[in-house]
Amino acid sequence: MSPPLQALLWDVDGTLAETERDGHRRAFNRAFADAGIPLHWDRELYGELLQVTGGRERITAGLTQLRGEVPAADEVEALQRAKQQHYAALVEAGELSLRPGVAEMITAAAGAGLRQAIVTTSGRPAVEALARRCLGDLAEAFELWVCGDDVQRKKPDPEGYRQALERLDLPAAAAVAIEDSGNGLQAAVGAGLTCVITLSHYGRRELLATFPLATAVVEGLGADGRVARGPACGGGGVTLSYLQQLQAGAF
Numbered sequence: 001m002s003p004p005l006q007a008l009l010w011d012v013d014g015t016l017a018e019t020e021r022d023g024h025r026r027a028f029n030r031a032f033a034d035a036g037i038p039l040h041w042d043r044e045l046y047g048e049l050l051q052v053t054g055g056r057e058r059i060t061a062g063l064t065q066l067r068g069e070v071p072a073a074d075e076v077e078a079l080q081r082a083k084q085q086h087y088a089a090l091v092e093a094g095e096l097s098l099r100p101g102v103a104e105m106i107t108a109a110a111g112a113g114l115r116q117a118i119v120t121t122s123g124r125p126a127v128e129a130l131a132r133r134c135l136g137d138l139a140e141a142f143e144l145w146v147c148g149d150d151v152q153r154k155k156p157d158p159e160g161y162r163q164a165l166e167r168l169d170l171p172a173a174a175a176v177a178i179e180d181s182g183n184g185l186q187a188a189v190g191a192g193l194t195c196v197i198t199l200s201h202y203g204r205r206e207l208l209a210t211f212p213l214a215t216a217v218v219e220g221l222g223a224d225g226r227v228a229r230g231p232a233c234g235g236g237g238v239t240l241s242y243l244q245q246l247q248a249g250a251f
Contacts, residue, residue: 005247007175008109009164009193010142012120012127014180014200017096017134020050021201024126026095027086028059031079039066047202053121053154053183056080080123088129098134099198101222101238105178108240110141117164118145119177119187121154143168156183158190165191176247178221182210189213194247198238199228215246 013019025046032039039062041049052061059079063071090096109116120127124147131139144167151159165172172192179185180200188195197203197214198221208229211217216230218238225238231251233242245251 002248003171003174005114005174005176005244007115007117007168007170008105008243009117009119009161009175009177009188011177011179011181011184012118012122012130014203015099015178015184015198016102017098017130018201019096019122019126019130020046023087023090023096024055024083024122027083027090028055028062030086031082034082035079037063037066037079039063047205050181050202051183053156054148055083055123057154059083084123084125087126091129091133094133096130096134099200099220101220101225103138104222105238105240106135106138106141112240114240115168115170116142117168118142118147119160119164120146121148121160123147124149156186156190158187161188161191161193165193173247176243179214182206185211185214196238196243196246198225216242 010016013024021043025041029040049058052058056076059076060071106116118127127145127147144164146160146164148154151163153159161177165175175193177188177193177195178198179188179195180198180203185195185197194215197211197217199217199219208217217228219226219228221238223237227233227238231246233239235241
């Protein structure tokens, strides 16, 4: 039997908020424009680029495709710093907000005494900006963050999740990961975690069939959430109780 659910491990981009489409993409484009680089990622193209995880890696891929050669590391670093500044400005301007049901789930988990952590490929400055402006007091519910800066191998590698479990001193069987993408799912499952996919704007582009390892695929969290694939939630919505039942294999 599985131990009782003791922790929720949260992805950030696309899971806590629609940061990829409305935040990171726009920040990259502003950084390119500032540098006079003829590169602009529209919504469609950026969805394809999400297969490359990490900001520096995405910049490198974009410039390599544009020029036919790998850019210098210092140029990539300069663009990444500019992008982070633009992203923080977008967040501070109120351009981003938590996805429906996220605050409800964080609050319910905290009230139930569950531990919570962030596991993301994003850099710490981006997470700090989002936490300050969007999470507010809810940020106190997160015991630790594992950011892209903290690992050698980003998602789909499970290193970030394994690090989080080690720092929490918990077995994978005692936690649930909440993700929105195939890369995140691979990382979570690779660490031995039960994983729930909450479909984001770009996550919806990946057919439900590409999420066979997810314990459930849902359309949002909280009372208004809906199960798209997986065991039905008897009480309606996608609640903490539902996650506890998934983790326990009660269905």
